[in-house]
Amino acid sequence: MRIVFKTSYDADIRLFKHNAQAFWYLLLFTVAILLPFLVNDFLIGEATLVLIWAICGMGLMMLVGQTGQASLGHAAFMAVGAYSNVIYQINFNMPFLLSFPLSGLTAGVAGALVALPTTRLHGIYLAIATLAISVLTEDIIIILEPITGGIAGIFAPDIQIFGYTFNRYGNPVELYWLVLAITFVVVYAYRNILRSPTGRAFAAVRDSEVSAKAMGVNVARTKMVAFAISCTITGLGGALMGHFATVFTNETFNLIISITLLLIIVVGGLGTIHGAFFGSIVFVMLPLLISVTRDAVGSLTGSGSITIPGLESGIFGAILIGFILFEPMGLYGRWLKIRTYFELFPFYRKDMFRRQKSYLKTERTR
């Protein structure tokens, strides 16, 4: 157990709590950079996908985990990011370095526009409004066929930076490094936002809107800012996803994707950056695991490979239920508990992470 003595006010908002923490994160980053030398190209492709999902997940995490606003429609903003990125590149001949941040900005503006009327709503109503937007986006993409390609979809060109080409199949390792760099920038920005007054305001709104108001936080404005930042990050992730998928249609970013994003952050652990990464690792690795298990079972029983349609989403659902019931803090929460157990050995008690329950009261009058 390490006890950190805080000798200045800056210690409260330092990026790392102590040097050992900084060391471990640096080590992790180094391993991430060196990963292509350790594993084969297929796994590098999967690792790239993990990072992209983690970026999208962080976007939603900013809203759900940090600000406490539910969104069931974040795939819509992934779509905005992906489509605007490609449209800027094809129709306006912009280079990737310009179109990529612009696509994030576009998604952010879209998010702010959505938030403008919906920030008055809260809880369930906000979830419903975002759900409706997610459904609407699919139809709007079809209606805007001249620029989005409609049902036929749109083709994302290779990423070009100063004449150097990044392609998922041509040079997966370079693409991985590019995505890793973007992920690093996003994580750094995310961490900094949390340390700033804006991030503190987010936490205040999440914990209690009433007391945030009493502390002088402009709740409506804070929610809108949270929406804008969250959608910007998700839009960036969506743009990368577009390049990774190379072809995408109106159905690529459907409601299921929105719910998948939610699954990622809940399974990973709400309110933490680690959670987004843990969740996306689970999400990307699960199909692999299922297919391996399926083959193993098939060869054991001698019945060949069994395919049950819809098995994956069924298992996802079951995992999600399991996590919400038994580990609401997600994988990261489990890791924290295990770590605390060993740090405090033998003084760890079962109720250390217990959450307070509250009794419901309705706002309805009848």
Add this chain to the structure above:
Amino acid sequence: MDILQLIVSGLANGCVYGLIALGFVLIYKATEAVNFAQGDFMMLGAFITLGFTNEHYLGLPFWLSVCLAIAIMGMLGYLLDLIVLRRMFGQSQVAVVILTIALGFVIRFIAGAIWGHEPQSLESPIAGVELRFGGLALGMDEIWVIIITVLLTLLLYFFFARTKLGVAMQASSQNQLAAYYMGIPVKRIHSMIWALSGIVATIAGILFASKGSIDPTAGLLGIKAFAAAVIGGFGSLPGALLGGLIVGLVEPFAARYMPAGYSQIFPYLILIIMLIVRPHGILSQIQTKKV
């Protein structure tokens, strides 16, 4: 005549939406939780009936299968609350939302594994019979849907307004702690309301499946019903029906008079406009929280 035809089919569709929305509202009214799996409940109820009555499966008499399905879904709803949702007692609404979404995934998977992913239609005595009034052709199924929905809404409305159990259900949502003090078994009430909404979902499912065909993704219809519930005012039973009728009526007219591609966005467009203009629905029951 043409318009009348559109109105009747719109009303019938709207009643199904309204019935699913009733299921949402029932649970919301008593537990403050929103069951995003309600559409999948409906699908499951329809499939259970189909499994009992269709020649291809068990081939039992229709009305017997209906009773069996209602009993099974009621029990399922009760057990679901007893085993799964009771653990969520006292935790945030959003967690329950995510939980029920996941539940929907699982139900869809189970239904797909048992009954397959092909659309099937329910062999019911009310399907396919037509009544003619002059040039107007009314499906027997459409008339039945409208009558049953109206009766059920009235029944539930009086259940909540007049009976002791109904009032206890409202009390347990309005202030859980106070309800406990008054001697209301809040947890058992929650299980009962889940059973009730399972039953309502089954009735909606049976009506829906005899109007057309059903497959495991039919549960996604729940999203439209959701829009209906919000438009009408979440927490109000007549509101749910009203919202359902509005959505049901708008759809055929939009499909008729608007260019293709625009028609299906209308329910959601109304929903968003509604949320902006009057966030708590037509028959609103909410006043803003004062600090």
